[in-house]
Amino acid sequence: MFAYGALSVVLVLYLSGIGLNDYQIGLLITFTLIGDAVISLWITTKADSYSRKNMLILGSFLMAAGGIGFLITNDYLVLIITAIIAVISPTGKEIGPFLSIEQSALAQILERKNLTKVIAWYNLAGSFATALGALCAGWLSEIIVGKGISLTGSYKVIIAGYSFTGIMLAILFSFLSKQIEPGKIKDEQPVKRTLGLHKSKNVVFKLSSLFALDAFAGGFIIQSMIAYWFYLKFDLSIGALGTIFFGTNLVAGISALFAAKIANRIGLLNTMVFTHLPSNVLLILIPLMPDLSLAIIMLILRFSISQMDVPTRQALTMILVSDDERSAAAGISTISRSIGASISPTLCGMLFANQLLINFPFFLAGGLKIIYDFWIYIGFRKEKL
Numbered sequence: 001m002f003a004y005g006a007l008s009v010v011l012v013l014y015l016s017g018i019g020l021n022d023y024q025i026g027l028l029i030t031f032t033l034i035g036d037a038v039i040s041l042w043i044t045t046k047a048d049s050y051s052r053k054n055m056l057i058l059g060s061f062l063m064a065a066g067g068i069g070f071l072i073t074n075d076y077l078v079l080i081i082t083a084i085i086a087v088i089s090p091t092g093k094e095i096g097p098f099l100s101i102e103q104s105a106l107a108q109i110l111e112r113k114n115l116t117k118v119i120a121w122y123n124l125a126g127s128f129a130t131a132l133g134a135l136c137a138g139w140l141s142e143i144i145v146g147k148g149i150s151l152t153g154s155y156k157v158i159i160a161g162y163s164f165t166g167i168m169l170a171i172l173f174s175f176l177s178k179q180i181e182p183g184k185i186k187d188e189q190p191v192k193r194t195l196g197l198h199k200s201k202n203v204v205f206k207l208s209s210l211f212a213l214d215a216f217a218g219g220f221i222i223q224s225m226i227a228y229w230f231y232l233k234f235d236l237s238i239g240a241l242g243t244i245f246f247g248t249n250l251v252a253g254i255s256a257l258f259a260a261k262i263a264n265r266i267g268l269l270n271t272m273v274f275t276h277l278p279s280n281v282l283l284i285l286i287p288l289m290p291d292l293s294l295a296i297i298m299l300i301l302r303f304s305i306s307q308m309d310v311p312t313r314q315a316l317t318m319i320l321v322s323d324d325e326r327s328a329a330a331g332i333s334t335i336s337r338s339i340g341a342s343i344s345p346t347l348c349g350m351l352f353a354n355q356l357l358i359n360f361p362f363f364l365a366g367g368l369k370i371i372y373d374f375w376i377y378i379g380f381r382k383e384k385l
Contacts, residue, residue: 001126003063003165004089005133005249006158008223009242010141011090013231014155018074026349028076028083033219033342035084036095037335043097044331045196048182048324052101056173059097063087064166067159087166090224090345094126100334104326105180107318116268116315117260123311127253131246134223138242151238182324196328200321204329207317210376211333212340217368219344220361221283225352226299232358234292248300252307259308268316272309273377277370279306284366287359 015025039062047055066086070079082088089095103119110118137158144154197204227241236244263271282302289295314330321329344364351357 001129002133003162005130006137007162009134009137010155010158012224012228017152022349022353026346029090029345030342031080032083032088033338037338040097041335044100045328047101047327052180053176057170060166060170064163067163100330101327103330107326119314120257120260120311123256124253127249131249135242135246138239142239197325200325203320208333208336212336214372215337215340217365219341220348220365248303252303255304256307256311259311263312268312269380271312273373275305275308277373280366280369287362
């Protein structure tokens with residue numbers, strides 16, 4: 001997550017620096033998210049029946065390969081191919097197979113009563129690392145430029161660090177124990193599976209379709225695109241952008257801790273919806289602010305409640321499925337989000353290319369997310385969770 005946070009601040013700026021236009025950048029990010037979805041679908045649906053540990057190691061090597069591919073060429077076609085087959089995070093959020101398999105591993109070794117709380121701490125660790133990565137990337141880039149290296153050259157250093165992190169992850173994952181693997185289910189007959197699922201197929205596909213809508217909306221305001229919006233709108237330096245996203249990710253991570261306590265009082269679904277809804281109103285207000293300070297305040301306020309639905313959503317998915325479906329269920333729901341988010345960056349790039357429309361991504365994202373909130377509440381309010 002440190003590497004994801006660092007990359008999200010510089011990625012779009014790097015692509016712009018090597019000569020890509022706004023439309024090409026948006027399209028490339030779309031291919032990146034599509035590729036991540038396809039790779040993650042294959043890895044996560046095989047993890048429970050094959051090996052969660054080995055699939056995490058494979059994902060780490062694909063992460064390293066993604067950074068290397070972006071470093072060694074400026075050719076647009078090669079960049080697209082790299083984006084499709086490797087693991088690249090333009091969002092500052094979880095991309096690839098890691099989240100899904102790690103969640104299923106946690107659910108495997110935890111008592112159910114502790115699951116939401118531990119997942120909240122898990123998300124706090126990720127958010128803090130993302131925030132620190134964004135901060136370090138921004139100011140490291142400024143320091144490197146101060147040494148006489150070009151801005152684009154400074155971004156390459158960050159991307160090289162991203163690749164190195166993938167290699168380090170592969171080494172660390174190799175030390176995981178067998179306790180994270182699902183237990184063997186004694187069935188008289190083999191279970192017929194679809195994408196790694198059996199009895200939980202309907203509920204997982206229903207959840208995933210809603211998550212895809214939410215992610216499609218979120219694809220308009222992924223972290224790298226918000227950073228680019230602040231750059232276009234207020235001409236901020238890369239160091240200032242890193243500082244802003246250090247603060248927002250830190251606030252988001254801390255706020256997620258309160259989600260477990262709130263969920264214990266009002267339930268998982270209510271926590272998801274009643275915190276997410278006002279955050280989307282704040283999202284719409286960001287581009288309406290008359291100056292930089294107020295826009296940053298709205299952004300921070302939005303992040304202070306926007307991520308409370310994350311641990312509750314993840315815990316909900318884990319609770320609704322059996323332990324030998326967890327990696328697949330988490331993978332499919334996460335991948336549905338990647339697919340949903342893969343289309344909107346191209347549209348966002350087209351909007352950014354027109355000075356009169358650069359605020360529209362915030363309006364579209366906020367409006368669609370509000371629809372999602374009402375839809376998921378209506379669809380699951382009668383479930384016994």
